[in-house]
Amino acid sequence: PVASVLELGGLKIGREDVVRDDPTNNVPDTIFSKLGMQLHRRDQHPIGILKNAIHEYFDTSYPNKFDKFDDLCPIVSVKQNFDDVLVPADHVSRSYNDTYYIDAQTVLRCHTSAHQAELLRRGHTHFLVAGDVYRRDSIDSTHYPVFHQMEGVRVFSPDDWEASGVDATSYAAEDLKKCLEGLAHHLFGAVEMRWIDTYFPFTNPSFELEIYFQDKWLEVLGCGVTEQEILIRSGKMNNVAWAFGLGLERLAMVLFDIPDIRLFWSNDERFTSQFSKGQLGVKFKPFSKYPPCYKDISFWINESFTENNLCEVVRGIAGDLAEEGVPGGPGHFSGNECI
């Protein structure tokens, strides 16, 4: 059963506001049911713990500078999500195939960049936005149609770069890289990192940061120097700015050794009880992905018994769901993994 009225960013949102039998709507109930979850606002959840650790880095490095938002409504206009950040009219991310549309003008934000322009317009010059974002996608151990991002924006004024002797864009790009390398150190300790040039409609130049982790280069964030047009439209024509957007699940999977992105949504206390407030990087101990079944079976055997006979009887009924239990129980095939 899905709660039918949610409170999101101070607004009351009903199921009928989000899920509609209408050709301009492609939001299923399974996605509606994720809308009020706000994993990033739970201090005992890996996503919330990571958000807090990022806040802590910014609070320490830039005391009282960054305004923090983590309760902005994920229902935004097409204008906020795409137009305001200069996403071209024919960009694939606008398609019904990729984005959840509530109606032709309203979407579930597909990135926290949807709030950049509005916060700049409201006069914020240093800010962080954490929130749930939605993308139509297949589901597997590293993909889920709902995940969480942290956006950061910093605006500079002429005083900042004029004394430095470098041009405004280079100044912002250098500052951005220093800031994010510092963040990676804060979260990971000593790690190898590299910058890759890339493209985003809203930044130029644009970069991706990769970190070397368990023998692989892992893309952890996108960033760049904000397109001047975005600043001009928000009344900041004499400024430059940088922005970054970072996927919280990706980083949390690495920091906490969480092998499957679906686990973040688990209510199983074997998952939730493993994390506590402020404890970044506690290593997750895996458990069976099947629900526990607290039924023991005892039986007597004669000489003709072999373990695999029993396994075959069980698999004949349970199929591939049956896995081997913990060795050392009464018989190897035992424990609550069994069926």
Ligand code: PHE
């Ligand atoms: N919004 C981008 C994404 O979701 C990330 C990003 C944010 C890139 C800000 C540059 C600047 O992929």
